[in-house]
Amino acid sequence: MTDQTPKRLFIKTYGCQMNVYDSQRMAEAMGAEGYVETDRPEDADMVLLNTCHIREKAAEKLYSDLGRLKPLKAERPDLRIGVAGCVAQAEGEEIIRRMPLVDLVVGPQAYHRLPAMARGQGPAVDTDFPAEDKFDHLPQRRATRRAPAAFLTVQEGCDKFCAFCVVPYTRGAEVSRPAARILAEARDLVARGVREITLLGQNVNGWHGDGLSGFGGLIRALAAIEGLDRIRYTTSHPNDMADDLIEAHRDIAQLMPYLHLPVQSGSDRILKAMNRRHTAEQYLRLIDRIRAARPDIMLTSDFIVGFPGEIDEDHAATLRLVEQVGFGSAFSFKYSPRPGTPAHGRPLVDDSIADARLQELQALLTRQQRAAQEGMIGRRLGVLFEKPGRLPGQMVGKSDYLHSVFVHAPQARPGDLVQVRIRASAPNSLEGELA
Ligand code: 5AD
Ligand code: SF4
Numbered sequence: 543m544t545d546q547t548p549k550r551l552f553i554k555t556y557g558c559q560m561n562v563y564d565s566q567r568m569a570e571a572m573g574a575e576g577y578v579e580t581d582r583p584e585d586a587d588m589v590l591l592n593t594c595h596i597r598e599k600a601a602e603k604l605y606s607d608l609g610r611l612k613p614l615k616a617e618r619p620d621l622r623i624g625v626a627g628c629v630a631q632a633e634g635e636e637i638i639r640r641m642p643l644v645d646l647v648v649g650p651q652a653y654h655r656l657p658a659m660a661r662g663q664g665p666a667v668d669t670d671f672p673a674e675d676k677f678d679h680l681p682q683r684r685a686t687r688r689a690p691a692a693f694l695t696v697q698e699g700c701d702k703f704c705a706f707c708v709v710p711y712t713r714g715a716e717v718s719r720p721a722a723r724i725l726a727e728a729r730d731l732v733a734r735g736v737r738e739i740t741l742l743g744q745n746v747n748g749w750h751g752d753g754l755s756g757f758g759g760l761i762r763a764l765a766a767i768e769g770l771d772r773i774r775y776t777t778s779h780p781n782d783m784a785d786d787l788i789e790a791h792r793d794i795a796q797l798m799p800y801l802h803l804p805v806q807s808g809s810d811r812i813l814k815a816m817n818r819r820h821t822a823e824q825y826l827r828l829i830d831r832i833r834a835a836r837p838d839i840m841l842t843s844d845f846i847v848g849f850p851g852e853i854d855e856d857h858a859a860t861l862r863l864v865e866q867v868g869f870g871s872a873f874s875f876k877y878s879p880r881p882g883t884p885a886h887g888r889p890l891v892d893d894s895i896a897d898a899r900l901q902e903l904q905a906l907l908t909r910q911q912r913a914a915q916e917g918m919i920g921r922r923l924g925v926l927f928e929k930p931g932r933l934p935g936q937m938v939g940k941s942d943y944l945h946s947v948f949v950h951a952p953q954a955r956p957g958d959l960v961q962v963r964i965r966a967s968a969p970n971s972l973e974g975e976l977a
Contacts (some may be wrong), residue, residue, distance in 0.1 A: 546774065548576055548577065548578045548790050549575075549576055549577045549578075549587040549588065550577065550578060550579070550580040550585050550586045550587050550588070550882075551569065551570060551572050551577040551578065551579050551580065551586060551587070551588050551590065551933070552579070552580050552581070552582065552583045552585070552586035552588070552589045552590070553565050553579065553589075553590045553591075553592060554583075554590070554591050554592065554600055554607065555569065555592045556591070556592065556593050556594040556600060556603055556604070556627070557592075557593070557594025557595075557600060557627065558596075558777075558917055559597060559693055559740065559742055560695060560698070560742045560743075561592050561593075561594060561627055562693060563693040563694070563695050563742055564592060564626070564627070564650060564653065564695075565590075566640065567653070567680050567683075567693065568590065568592070568626065568656055570680065570681050570682075570683065571653070571654065571656055571657050571680055571681060572588070572590075572656065572657060572660065573678065573681070574657065574681045575657045575660065575661070577635075579589045579879065583611065583614060584614065586621065587620075587621065587622065587848065588621070588622040588623075588624065589611060589614075589622070589623050589624070589625070590624045590625075590626055591604055591607060591608070591623075591625050591626065591627075592626045592627040593627035593628055593629035593630060593829050594626060594627060594628055594629070595627075595628035595629045595631070595632045595705075595708050595749065595880070596628070596708060596709075596880075597875060597878035597880070598878045598879075598880070599878065601629050601632075601766055604625065604629050604637075604738060605640070605641065607611075608623070608625075608641045608643065608644065610641060611623060611643065614857060615643045616721035621646050621658065622645045622646070623643055623644050623646075623945055624645060624646045624647070624648065624656070624659075624660070625637050625643070625644055625646070625647045625648075625757065626647075626648045626649075626650070626653055626656070627649075627650055628650060628708065628712035628713070629649045629710040630648055630649050630650075630669065631649035631650055631669050631711075631713075631883070632708065632711065632712050632881075633668055634647060634649075634669045636787065637669050638667065640819060642686075645666065646659045646660070646666045646667070646668075646868055647667040647668070647669070648666065648667075648668050648669075649669035649670070649671075649712075650712065650713055651670065651671045651672065651676060651713075651714060652668040652669065652670050652671075652672060652676070652697075653676060654674075654676040654677075654679035654680050655668055655672075655679075655869065660713075663783070669797060671714050674687075675719075677719060677723065681953045683727060683730055683731060683734070683883075685914075688738070689928065689956070690735065690736060690737045690738060690926055690927070690928060690956055690957040691737070691738040691739075691740070691772075691926060691928060691940065692731050692736045692738070692739055692740070693734065693739075693740050693742050694727055694728060694731065694739050694740070694742065695719070695741075695742045695743065696712055696718065696719050696724050696741045696742065696743050696746060696749050696760065697704060697716065697717065697718045697719065697742075697743030697744070697745060697746050697748065697749040698714070698716075698717050698719075698728055698743060698744060699713045699714040699715050699716045699717050699744060699745075700713065700715075700716055700744045700745045701715055701716045701745075702779060702781075702817075702819075703817060703884070704806070704818060704926075705816050705817045705819055705821075705875060705883060705884040705885035706816060706846060706849065706883060706885050707879075707880070707883060708880045708881065708882065708883060709715075709744050711882055711883075713737050713744055716745060716748060718743075718748075718750050718751050719751070720747045720752055721752055721753055721754045721760060721763065721968075722750040722752075722753075724741075724751070724760065724764075724804050725764065725767070726894060727769065727879060728764055728767055731752045732767055732768075732769045732770050735957060736770075737769065737770065737771045737772060737861055737926060737957060737959060738770075738772035738773075738774070738775055738926055738940075739764070739770060739774070739822070740773075740774040740775065740776060741760075741765065741774070741776075742776065743774070743775075743777070744774045744777065745777070745778070745780055745782065747775065747778040747779065747782040747783060747784070747787055747841055748778060748779060748782040752934065755786055756782060756784055756786050756787070757775075757782075757784065757787050758785075758786030758787040758788075758789060758790040759786060761773055761775075761787070761790045761794060761797055761878070762790060762794065764796075765794045765795075765797065770796065771796060771959055772796055772798055772924075772942075772959075773794070773797050773798065774795050774928060774944075775796050776802045776916060777802055777844075778802065778803050778804075779804075780803055780804075780805065780818075780820050780824070780828055781819055783803070783828055783832070785831075786827070788831055788832055788835045791832065791835050791836040792835035792836055793840060794914050796818075797864050798834065798942050798944070799810070799836055799838050799839045799840060799943065800838070800839065800840050800842070800870075800942070800943050800944050801839055801842070802841075802842045802843070802844075802872065802941075803828075803829075803841060803842070803843055804843050804844035804845075805818075805822075805825050805843050805844075805845070805847075805855065805863065806818060806844060806845060806846050807822075807845065807849065807859075807860050808822045808856075808859040808861070808863030808864065809822065809852070809853075809855070809856035809857075809859040810812060810822055810823075810859075811851070811856060811941060812849050812851065812856045815849065815850070815851055815885075816846075816849060816885075817884070822859065822863050825863070826863070826866060826867070829841065830869055840870035840914065840943045840944075841867060841868075841869050841870060842869055842870050842871050842872050842873075843867075843869055843872045843873075843908075844872065844873045844874070844875070845860065845872060845873070845874040845875070845903060846874075846875055846876075846877050847860070847875070847876055847877065847896055847899040847900045847903055848877045848891040848893075848895070848896025848899060849877045849891070849902070850877070850884070850885055850888035850889055850890060850891065851888070851889075851891075852877075852891050852899075857902075857903075860903065861902070861903065861906060864903070864906055864907065864910070865906070867944040868910055868913075868914075869910050869911070869914075870910070870911065870914040870943060871907070871910075871911040871914070872901050872907045872910075872911075874900060874907060875900075876896050876897065876900050877890075877891070889913075912967070912969075914968065915945065915967040915972060916967050918941070918943070918945065918950075918964045918967065918972055919962075919964050919965065919966065919967060920963070920964065921960055921964050922961050922962065922963050922964075922977050923941040923943070923947070923961070923964060923974070924938040924942045924959060924960070924961060924962075925940065925941050925947045925949065925959070925960055925961075925962045925974070926939045926940055926957075926958075926959045927939035927949075927951070927954050927955065927956050927957065927958045927959075927960065928940065928956055929956055929974065931948050933948075933950075934952075935950050935951070935952035936949065936950055936951070937949050937951045937954045937956075937958075937961075938947055938971075941962070941964075942971065943967070945971065945972045946970065946971040946972070947962055947964070947971065947972045947973070947974055948971060948972070948973045948974075949962050949970055949973070949974050949975060950975065950976075951976055954976075960976060960977075961976070961977040962974035962975065962976060962977055963975050963976075963977040
């Protein structure tokens with residue numbers, strides 16, 4: 543502690559789960575400096591915005607939120623405002639030039655230096671990819687809000703260079719954390735009451751560590767940890783679904799029957815223009831092999847519509863692929879050109895056409911999601927309770943397939959892993975009773 547009175551830190555997180563993880567680690571690092579977290583920027587001594595650069599809309603949120611902070615900063619000039627994450631990496635000093643109320647800017651690979659920056663030591667802008675590993679310089683995990691499910695970053699960055707994607711530039715080259723560190727962090731989380739771990743990486747199934755045979759080997763090693771009941775991972779690239787990982791889905795009970803496997807498009811022409819390096823047919827054959835290993839697996843995906851050059855036939859091929867696979871749910875986005883990426887500057891698809899395609903795809907995906915949820919009615923599923931629900935005596939948790947499930951269970955507590963008979967399906971959740 544550098545001060546006696548606790549200072550207050552407000553963090554807002556945008557974007558992916560890795561940002562959620564990073565925000566937790568930044569809060570821990572600032573905790574060691576005497577900062578405690580607050581839910582209200584009005585009460586904060588420091589506001590930290592942990593940003594996402596994946597689409598233009600995501601990046602623009604930073605500037606509208608900074609605009610809203612202006613009166614607060616005018617009232618209290620000693621309020622410190624920091625920008626972290628992927629916009630920080632991509633735009634660096636430009637952020638301060640555009641928004642002078644920002645005091646510091648820190649990229650995703652440099653945030654172990656945030657405490658020093660906040661103390662006024664070191665530069666106001668740090669977007670280095672330092673040689674030292676940030677994880678070696680961060681304090682040990684702390685159970686801030688005791689939750690039974692936790693994230694654990696095992697891999698960062700990406701070398702795939704999909705033509706639309708900022709990740710190789712904002713998160714850098716692919717780096718895998720050493721197996722021993724990952725296992726130690728997992729054991730530590732389990733010792734603090736965590737029962738479910740989601741392994742994170744921009745290209746998580748490309749993890750290649752020391753001593754273990756690929757990502758499947760890492761999952762096997764994690765499954766040996768007593769008390770770790772559930773393992774998940776995200777996000778994966780189809781070309782890195784190795785045999786040992788598919789076999790892990792067959793053999794390891796703790797590995798949940800759920801796989802997020804973005805395909806982006808069902809058209810070979812567009813997949814090629816996107817530099818995805820696989821065809822629609824190869825994706826479908828891969829799905830066959832995964833389903834042969836784990837027949838009840840639920841598949842989810844990401845799609846981009848309106849990628850430059852996409853014509854009606856390409857869009858029809860995407861709809862066809864969706865029909866053939868049958869997804870439990872999926873995210874779909876209109877293409878957003880990102881500065882610095884290979885596809886930036888390519889002629890855009892007419893906006894109204896892209897909008898119509900997005901609507902059509904989303905309608906199909908919504909039908910599939912509803913059908914998948916209704917297929918759960920009558921089934922017995924494992925549910926890990928996370929917190930009380932809105933109704934008295936109610937708990938809410940995640941099913942094996944990652945659905946939110948509401949259950950009347952007055953005796954239960956967060957962290958209980960129970961069997962639930964599913965009774966009904968709502969638009970974004972299920973309802974069930976203790977089995
Ligand atoms: N425009 C629209 N969507 C994008 N995604 C990534 N980059 C872009 C972009 N430039 C989507 C992809 C990816 C998900 C995380 O975001 O579908 O899988
Ligand atoms: Fe957004 Fe990608 Fe950065 Fe995650 S890694 S915050 S999705 S730009």
